[in-house]
Amino acid sequence: MTGRRWPVPPVDHLVYAVPDVPAGVAEMEARLGVSFSPGGSHPGLGTRNALLRLGDGVYMEVVGPDPEQPTPPDGLWLADGGPVLPALVTWASPSSDLKSQAAGPARGLLGPMRSMSRRNDDGSVLSWTLTMPVRPLPRAGIVPFFIDWGDSVHPSAALPDAGVRLTGLVARHPEPVAVAGELAALGVEMHVERGEPGLRATLQRRDGTRILL
Numbered sequence: 001m002t003g004r005r006w007p008v009p010p011v012d013h014l015v016y017a018v019p020d021v022p023a024g025v026a027e028m029e030a031r032l033g034v035s036f037s038p039g040g041s042h043p044g045l046g047t048r049n050a051l052l053r054l055g056d057g058v059y060m061e062v063v064g065p066d067p068e069q070p071t072p073p074d075g076l077w078l079a080d081g082g083p084v085l086p087a088l089v090t091w092a093s094p095s096s097d098l099k100s101q102a103a104g105p106a107r108g109l110l111g112p113m114r115s116m117s118r119r120n121d122d123g124s125v126l127s128w129t130l131t132m133p134v135r136p137l138p139r140a141g142i143v144p145f146f147i148d149w150g151d152s153v154h155p156s157a158a159l160p161d162a163g164v165r166l167t168g169l170v171a172r173h174p175e176p177v178a179v180a181g182e183l184a185a186l187g188v189e190m191h192v193e194r195g196e197p198g199l200r201a202t203l204q205r206r207d208g209t210r211i212l213l
Contacts, residue, residue, distance in 0.1 A: 006191035008169055009183075012094040012147050013155075014060040014201055016213065017078040018086040021064040025050045027086070028062055032203065032211060034162035036062060039155075040118040040126070046071045047078065053159035054166040054203065057094070077135055088199050088213045090133060090141035091169065093188055095148050101186065102131055109138045109182060111145065127152050139179050140197030142171040144188065167210070168202030 018024025025036050032052070039049035039061060048066035053059050063078060064085075065071070078089055095101055102110050111132035117125055130147040137143075149155075172195035173179045180192045201213040 005168060006170055007189070008166060009188050009190040010093050011058050011166060011169060012092040013058065014054070014088060014166070014169075014213070015078065015090045015092065015141075016060055016062050016086065017089045018062055018064040021048055021050060021062060021066075024062045024064055024086050028052075032162075032164060033205065033209075034164055037159050038120075039063075040120045041066050041069065042116070042118055043069070044072070045069075046076055051155060051159055052164060053156045053161055054164055055156070057154050057156055058166050059156045059159060060166075060203075077133055077137075083140070083198070088141075088201055090137050091144045091199065092130070092147045093144040093186075095146040098129060098131060098146055098148050101146055104185070109143045109186065110134070126155065139171075139173060139182065141199060142173060142179055142190075142192070142197065143182060143186070146186075163206035165204050166201060167204045168200075170200050171198070172200065173197050 029035055036050040036052050039051045041048040046066055046069045047063050049061040049063040051059050051061050065076060098113050102113055111134040113129060114132045115129045117127040119125055128147055128149045131145050133145045171190060171192045173192055176192040176194045183190050203211045
């Protein structure tokens with residue numbers, strides 16, 4: 001493809017999965033030249049994360065196993081049949097009407113609705129509702145899951161601005177027309193190129209450096 005810049009789809013956050021959170025965060029900090037903020041633990045899922053603000057209402061999470069939790073009996077969803085980690089495995093899109101989306105024409109691509117919460121390192125509690133990512137991740141993670149933060153303040157608002165912005169998110173798939181149609185049925189307009197399945201995010205720093213994930 002050419003260097004054309006496609007419109008960024010409605011992104012709540014990117015999910016960058018790693019086999020070890022401290023090591024994954026260190027690698028990403030060195031790559032981006034910024035510091036991540038501690039996130040928190042996801043009780044019952046066996047994972048925890050660290051966060052980086054990518055603009056207003058947008059962030060990236062580095063997520064991986066939480067050594068203080070047992071691994072769930074059915075394993076960690078982020079590592080089930082997906083790419084070799086670390087990798088940008090999927091993404092979340094914001095929604096204010098999860099029930100309608102979960103019951104819509106592309107409902108087979110979305111998992112059940114689930115309300116969740118986690119305790120931040122400062123002791124505060126963050127709550128949200130989402131369509132749980134199904135396994136294996138639909139279309140290799142190209143199809144997002146949807147999230148509604150309800151009355152909680154969006155996590156990006158509490159994160160320091162490190163000067164990194166999400167300026168692009170495109171997908172690759174052997175069947176780009178079909179995948180683009182599935183996304184459109186979910187209300188998501190996203191450019192899908194022909195190629196091996198996956199996502200490509202473009203991040204830009206204040207100094208103009210562009211980094212692809």
